[in-house]
Amino acid sequence: MDPTGILELRVDSPSIRLYPVPPPTISDDLLAAAAMTPSATSPATSSICLLSGLLSDFTRYSRQEASKWLIDIAHDICDPAQLRGSLLVWKEHQQQWHPVSATDPLTASTYRYELPSGITVGLSKISLRAGKSVSAENGDATAMADRVKGRDGACWISGSHGPLSNGHILPKRMGDHLGRLTFQTFMSSDAPNLSLPSSIYNEVFGVSLSATLDCWFDTYDFGLRHVSPNHYECHMFDTAQVGAVHTIYGEFLGSTAMASTLPVLHGHPASPPQPRHPDNPPAGLFRWHYLQCVLRRFAHSDYKSLANITYPELPIKMEGDSDNEGTDSEAEWPSMALDLGRAAEISLEEHAERQQAVTDWVSTAQ
Known part of the structure; x- marks a missing residue:
């Protein structure tokens, strides 16, 4: 091979x-x-x-x-x-x-x-998450972020309790009507009787992530592959710069202690912090988002050049967008960079302490 x-x-x-x-x-x-x-x-x-x-x-x-x-x-x-x-x-x-x-x-x-003889289909449309213009006031994004944070309380990947961002599985620019139709299409084979959400700001369209992971999730550089009920696997579609690695806390130079100690993002397990919550995102939504990650990485020009193959997303920038000035992330404050650095250092220290505890336990058990 x-x-x-x-x-x-x-x-x-x-x-x-x-x-x-x-x-x-x-x-x-x-x-x-x-x-x-x-x-x-x-x-x-x-x-x-x-x-x-x-x-x-x-x-x-x-x-x-x-x-x-x-x-x-x-x-x-x-x-x-x-x-x-x-x-x-x-x-x-x-x-x-x-x-x-x-x-x-x-x-x-x-x-x-x-496809079977006589069956014709339209290919899944491609989401570009593009189109930013004048801000529009919209309190729905903030309300959605509050509900998602209240439901999860922690990042789905790292388990960190803050700061958290509300990752939008479907972009808000898709709007309520296309959002419901996409939900119905990708849920039909998994849970055909699941009730349709009335708004793109329904909490089922959101997932709690750390600020760094949300940036990658928002641009289809990072997706969650469904493994089994309430269990996913992280897949990183962006190529790290030379000498760098993607970890669950961000991208670090491979030569640093941080990169060698923190868990690598690609292949890392993920799950909802509250697996029994009725408003957790269904697997079909992550299935749609994961497909967009695959298309961003592998879609051929034959496919990308088809007429009207991209979603007709709203061309406005809305309050609460995590990929531009307004954001529904709680990680927006003057000392954000310093605080995130301290948080990473603390996580590294805690991880090292856990490793040492395991080493001590193994040595005493021999």
């Missing part, structure tokens, strides 16, 4: 329908449905390359899941609500397509998502 070889995921163009130009303003559920309903037109090509990259990069995220990871991603791109397609791989030495089993190892090959 050549880890430097290229893996591609494709779909036949006749199975795909393009989206129409979205309404200039999406002010109700009917207009949202119109923006998300494919037309009768297919791309003027034989097939579309959806994802492309080095095999070694893909296996960084598929990990122990093998081909199940790619099958899941292919479903989420092409048919997230009904999962009707199957995955095939091109066997060069046999010159034919073969079905892919969930346990098969990924290979540097061309894969194809095949």
Whole structure:
């Protein structure tokens, strides 16, 4: 197996329908449905390359899941609500397509998502989280942040109790109507009877994260891969600068004691601090967010250049945006940088003390 070889995921163009130009303003559920309903037109090509990259990069995220990871991603791109397609791989030495089993190892090959005869779909739209202009007053963001913090009380990854940011799983610029439709699409196969949230500011769309993790989460550089009920795995899609590593407390130079002692973010477990809370985000929402991380990292230009393939998000900057001046993070105060540095040092000291305690316990037990 050549880890430097290229893996591609494709779909036949006749199975795909393009989206129409979205309404200039999406002010109700009917207009949202119109923006998300494919037309009768297919791309003027034989097939579309959806994802492309080095095999070694893909296996960084598929990990122990093998081909199940790619099958899941292919479903989420092409048919997230009904999962009707199957995955095939091109066997060069046999010159034919073969079905892919969930346990098969990924290979540097061309894969194809095949839908049943007569079934056509629109590909999942891509979220750019773009468009910032004049601030608009909106107390809903602050109220949402308060509810999310009250529900969680700690970061889902580090367990830190503060300072916390409210990470938005779906961007607020998507709006209530597209938010509900996306929720319904990605929840239909997991929990089809779950009631729809009335607003994009509902706490089910939020997750408590440290300020640094929220920045990565907000730009689709970091996502949570669902493992089992209330259990997730952190996946980092951003490439660290040379000599640096991503930890659960931030990015540090690999030569420092901080980097060598703190837990690495990629592969780290995550879970809701209050697993029985009825307003925890459902797994389907993280599934949508994780797909956006994958698309940001691997989406091919064939896919990204399709007509109207991006979400028609609101082009305004709103109070409470964690990716610009206004923020619904409690981590905004004059001495923030110094305080966060002290917090990291304290965490490092506590981690070292725990390690020493374990070492002492092992030595006395021998």
